[in-house]
Amino acid sequence: xxxxxxxxxxxxxxxxxxxxxxxxxxxxxxxxxxxxxxxxxxxxxxxxxxxxxxxxxxxxxxxxxxxxxxxxxxxxxxxxxxxxxxxxxxxxxxxxxxxxxxxxxxxxxxxxxxxxxxxxxxxxxxxxxxxxxxxxxxxxxxxxxxxxxxxxxxxxxxxxxxxxxxxxxxxxxxxxxxxxxxxxxxxxxxxxxxxxxxxxxxxxxxxxxxxxxxxxxxxxxxxxxxxxxxxxxxxxxxxxxxxxxxxxxxxxxxxxxxxxxxxxxxxxxxxxxxxxxxxxxxxxxxxxxxxxxxxxxxxxxxxxxxxxxxxxxxxxxxxxxxx
Numbered sequence: 646x647x648x649x650x651x652x653x654x655x656x657x658x659x660x661x662x663x664x665x666x667x668x669x670x671x672x673x674x675x676x677x678x679x680x681x682x683x684x685x686x687x688x689x690x691x692x693x694x695x696x697x698x699x700x701x702x703x704x705x706x707x708x709x710x711x712x713x714x715x716x717x718x719x720x721x722x723x724x725x726x727x728x729x730x731x732x733x734x735x736x737x738x739x740x741x742x743x744x745x746x747x748x749x750x751x752x753x754x755x756x757x758x759x760x761x762x763x764x765x766x767x768x769x770x771x772x773x774x775x776x777x778x779x780x781x782x783x784x785x786x787x788x789x790x791x792x793x794x795x796x797x798x799x800x801x802x803x804x805x806x807x808x809x810x811x812x813x814x815x816x817x818x819x820x821x822x823x824x825x826x827x828x829x830x831x832x833x834x835x836x837x838x839x840x841x842x843x844x845x846x847x848x849x850x851x852x853x854x855x856x857x858x859x860x861x862x863x864x865x866x867x868x869x870x871x872x873x874x875x876x877x878x879x880x881x882x883x884x885x886x887x888x889x890x891x892x893x894x895x896x897x898x899x900x901x902x903x904x905x906x907x908x909x910x911x912x913x914x915x916x917x918x919x920x921x922x923x924x925x926x927x928x929x930x931x932x933x934x935x936x937x938x939x940x941x942x943x944x945x946x947x948x949x950x951x952x953x954x955x956x957x958x959x960x961x962x963x964x965x966x967x968x
Contacts, residue, residue, distance in 0.1 A: 681707040681759040684715070684770030688755060692776050692797055698743035699775060705759040705767055712736065718756045719745060723771045728753060747777050786815070787822035789845065790852040790884070796845045798854060805837040806867055806889040807942045807959040812853075814942045815841065816888055820871050823887030825944060826857035835961045838863040849945040849952045851886050867961070870940055874908070891940045892956055893967070896931050897921055904928045906937060923948065926958035936967040 684705040693699065699719065705712055715734040718726035719742060728747075734740055747753065755772040778796060783789065789798050803815035806823065813831050816823030826841055833839065843857035873890045894906030898921075907921040923946075924939045931937050941958035948955075958964055 677707065677709040677761050677763040677765065679707075679709060680765040681705045681712050681761050681767040683768040684757040684759050686755055686757045686770045686772040688772045688775055690775070691773050692778055693747075694778050695747065695749050698741050699745070699753070699755060700739070700741050701755040701757075701772060702739035703757040703770060704738055705757075705770070707759075707761045710761050710763070712759045713762045714760050716758050716760075717742070720754055720756060721751060723754050723756070724769075725754075726756060731758075749777050752776050785822070786817055786824050786887075790822065790824060792845055794846050798841075798843060798845045800841045800854075802838055802862060803841060804865060804868060805833050805835055805839060807835060807957070807961065808833050809957065809959060812857075814887055814889070814944075815839065816868060818868050820868050820888060822884070823889065823942070825851065825853040825887055825942075826859070827853055827855045828857040828859065831859060833859065833861070834864075835959070836864050836867050837861060838865055849947055851945040873943070885943050886945065888943060889941070890943045890956065891938055892922060892924075892943070893936065893938045894921060896928075896933055896935045896937060899928070899931060899933045899935075901929045902927065904931055904937075906939070923953050923955045924958065924964065925955055926962070926964045928964055931964070931966050938965045938967055940964075 682705045684703040686701060686703045689700040701717065703715065714736065715738065716731045717734055717740060718731045719729035720726045721728060728745055729742065752774045754774060757770045759767045784801050786800065786803070789800060792798065804818060805813055806816050807814045808831060811829050812825050812827045813833050814823055814825055826843065839859040839861055841854060841857055841859055843854035846853055846855045868889065871885070871888055871890045873885060873892050892906070892908055894908040896904050897907045898905035903923055903925050905921045905923050926939065926941065928937070939956050939958055941956040941962040943954065943956050945952050946955045
């Protein structure tokens with residue numbers, strides 16, 4: 646070899662020899678002087694529960710040859726790789742990215758770049774922002790009710806137990822827990838099976854799903870009514886709010902569309918007039934001291950300037966005067 650070799654733009658090596666000739670060595674694949682296109686990156690969820698992995702997919706192409714390798718990373722900004730450094734995916738176009746130290750309330754991005762056989766790298770493609778929710782990936786109403794307010798929540802295949810003009814109620818088929826879904830004029834009926842999405846909030850001491858929207862999935866039987874006696878309606882160990890229940894008690898404050906019954910437990914009527922549970926229904930036949938059994942949803946409502954425990958009796962419920 647006569648003199649130092651030169652590197653060409655296409656990665657060729659050019660050198661001269663002592664016989665006066667000039668030689669050029671080139672990998673035929675290295676003639677691709679253009680990088681692949683910027684990868685398009687998609688994620689399956691943009692609101693991700695804290696305990697779930699990030700699932701991402703991507704695609705890119707090379708107009709001259711092929712994509713020989715993809716690499717991905719995760720960061721807290723579109724240009725950062727501070728959560729997961731560049732990791733080779735080979736020629737795979739998707740990955741389930743787990744074992745990450747993600748933080749609730751933080752936004753993350755998946756970054757992807759592609760190279761061709763000439764080792765020319767594309768621009769970096771970036772996913773939509775992924776917000777990490779503190780919600781566990783649970784489909785149980787009881788677990789959802791334990792979350793902080795203002796969390797977006799989703800529940801699947803829950804049974805509607807009662808429908809009112811301003812809301813409807815769903816519960817588990819085993820009657821473990823129920824919840825109010827605030828959606829007016831939903832068009833639903835008791836027994837409908839629905840998927841629910843909305844924002845969890847506490848209203849009058851009761852966990853509710855505000856701004857609820859539903860997807861109808863089918864119809865089934867309504868879960869059996871849960872009987873509540875005495876202190877059960879105000880238990881600290883079991884929260885019956887949102888459930889379809891039957892309560893019994895003696896009328897202590899009669900009325901045409903509402904009465905208060907004494908179940909032998911707490912609950913205060915406005916202005917402290919009486920202790921008991923309000924029954925919202927047609928109770929004109931229930932005079933003072935009459936014993937009634939009411940079937941409806943137990944919940945919290947504001948009456949006057951106080952929050953009271955109420956059994957809202959839907960069209961599918963009933964009030965029976967026992968004596």
